[in-house]
Amino acid sequence: MKKNLEFLSKALSLLPEVKETLVPPKEGQFFSKPLGKGDSVTIDFGKHLVGHLQVKMGYVNSHPDAPVWIRFSFAENLKEFEENVENYQGWICSAWVQQEQLHFDLIPGEYTLPRRYSFRYVKIDILDISSKFNLVIEDVMAIALSSADDSKLKSYHNVHKELEQIDHIACHTLHDCMQKVFEDGPKRDRRLWMGDLRLQALANYETYQMNDMVKGCLYLFAALPMQNGQVGACVFLEPEPEVDDTSMFDYSLLFVAALWDYYVETKDREALEDLWETAKMQIVLAQKQVGNDGVVKDCNKLGWCFLDWSLELNKQAGAQGVLLYAMKSAVAIAKEIGKDHDAECIMKTYELYRKAAKMHFYDEEKGLFVSGDCRQISYASQVWMILGDVVDEQSGIRILHDVATQTEAIEMITPYMYHYYIEALLKCGDKTEALSVMEKYWGGMARLGADTFWELYNPNNPDESPYGGTIVNSYCHAWSCAPAYFLRKYYSEK
């Protein structure tokens, strides 16, 4: 399918301006210290930020007679400084590593580094300098970038100060991912992913309320469909708006849920009507993957359905759950805009799929959902079956408690999956357990000193990287901002 230029133009007009804020370093004790070859300075800006670095450099001794060769390393997490890009052997592109070698021909001078970085810490290593002079860092300033306006953020109150802190970190995470679009992570990828957008939008409604930005992002996805009309897993904004060639079963379907969320929040009927065809198309395309037995066909193509950052997780049951979940939103949208026939058709199919799901995936003996030919037990399968209404709340709560006792159950990896786990717990009425999970999981990152929440967090191995090195980990990742949504919506003392 071609780009929808009307939607694209609407999308671009809705996207916000990115604002600049000057942030000084937390401490300035490095100023005026003369630096020679091999010397190094580490600067702490006191909080995570996204943006540019300004450096004012002077010198002592003779007039500079050669360029200065400097490495700038940017870290969201101090442990990134323990690794060097030259030693990184992971599979993800090491061009993401925020280490820059620059030559400065003119000293004294004020320089703004041209690229954008995501960091709290900056390390400056003098790789070489003429023996005739020493460098002096006279001033350093970060130009922080975000489209979120902190003055519009209401403070969150809770007697448990740890919860206030978790909310604060979650808001900060969202804030730093809010640029021209909702980026997944400002350090790495730096683009709009559908699954991430859905969670960011939910948190946004409770915090910064940049609802036009959500709308712009939804229109972007609708404007840039893949060949067959599917919503892509992600889109690029620059150099030109383009959809990626990656699609994922669940991410495309979450467009439907995100559209409905947006309408519930804004009552923006125009958007609902504009984007209905795109939403409906996602259901139609997903149905093509459903067999005559009403069950999503399993697939061994890597990444066909996301659910969680796990290679061993079987996605079949989860995919069925996401489809059911999206169909509920589709029915709600269709009803709202008077597409009664569509609503009826989808509802009918939904009921078929729901029953098929129960029949196919529920293991009566184990009392749990299983997935794939291997009849794999996982948190993800239970969560999505519950969110798809395959069981009632009472069974749901029993299942969620039982799966926790199964040592062979595939665990959750990402805060993204944890979001839906919390949602499932809340849906089944277990507010206490939901809160306890947030305190353990997101609280765990907070206790490790996180300024922003991470792309991945394994409480049993906090340094884990699925990429082969923490220097490419994203320590500010928007799909991790869930607590701002849940705490403010369900645990607020108003």
Added chain:
Amino acid sequence: MKKNLEFLSKALSLLPEVKETLVPPKEGQFFSKPLGKGDSVTIDFGKHLVGHLQVKMGYVNSHPDAPVWIRFSFAENLKEFEENVENYQGWICSAWVQQEQLHFDLIPGEYTLPRRYSFRYVKIDILDISSKFNLVIEDVMAIALSSADDSKLKSYHNVHKELEQIDHIACHTLHDCMQKVFEDGPKRDRRLWMGDLRLQALANYETYQMNDMVKGCLYLFAALPMQNGQVGACVFLEPEPEVDDTSMFDYSLLFVAALWDYYVETKDREALEDLWETAKMQIVLAQKQVGNDGVVKDCNKLGWCFLDWSLELNKQAGAQGVLLYAMKSAVAIAKEIGKDHDAECIMKTYELYRKAAKMHFYDEEKGLFVSGDCRQISYASQVWMILGDVVDEQSGIRILHDVATQTEAIEMITPYMYHYYIEALLKCGDKTEALSVMEKYWGGMARLGADTFWELYNPNNPDESPYGGTIVNSYCHAWSCAPAYFLRKYYSEK
């Protein structure tokens, strides 16, 4: 002494505009070849140039989903590519090495690298790139910079095609060093040195005739004296015009010779009058280094007097020769502008020093000049004693022939010293030997494929670097442009 702001403003108004010329690569066979991690492309621009690099980059396969990390290496001489900056252990600052690591966030895109380089060859190494796409170099262009105008350069004719080629290379060397000022080398140092300026100015009069540029440079030196009024060895133009804290006995004195040369060429009396006090001051200051015996005191301070790039060379006799040489120019200037008393005084002192030089430095037994307590024999000492008129032409020619038979005589290292050797040969009337030296020395570089003449050339070891690595050698160095001066002035078929 303070800056002379009137001279400075005059200087800056005289300095030329640097013009841009687009230069395409010699061959474009690398275009459209998809490049992955570890791939490399070498581009030949067909000639040495100074300037910026423009690259247009596209891609094949999936949309770029990560930055591309590229190393650009710039070489004047292909052999620079055999060395890596990480392995360079020499004493000169490795920040001069023209290797740049850059990250490109947006592909496709057209980029101009921000810094200026001096190169004929560019090597592009893809240090890392996402596995989802390959880079395609769609176009490369150099933006060559020079203030010299080739359309104003008359062609040089000689039946010996090799001499035409040597002249061509010398002109090209000068051309690429002519930027805002006469730079010593556009790759390294990139600034105005007094000794180099004098030779560039001489070559300029026979070639590009940018005489206002010479004048601007002379005013710059005069505008930016050192504390005691001495002309510095070099000045910086950026970020602000400043004199370096390096001075050299001979370089300061050559200001006087360069001023007289300029007047002989232009008859610009205003400049002669303006700059006389500066010229005279150089003689006065040099005289302070002369003992009661009329001989320049030897000094063991490294670099007190340049003469040649040699640590073992004793500079005493050479320094005396340069002083005598400069005094002759000073007398000529003083006479020309009616400072008869000054002319007389300097002439009288000159005669004293000249006799003292003969008495002190001439070894009757050896028939050669010796220098220092060690009574060292060198080419440099003979050349400068001859140029200082310590012996007549007949003795001079005998001495120059004899020194060549002395195996212990300290050889010449740089084209800079060779220039004065040629001048001494011509002064003594040996045009044949002077030409033969040019054919051997500069012709030797030409036969090794030089596009421009080098900072250093040792015929017995062409890869020699006094800096500990050829990657910091300057292969386009203005003090090497002498043949353009000598060939056009003394060996022209008009």
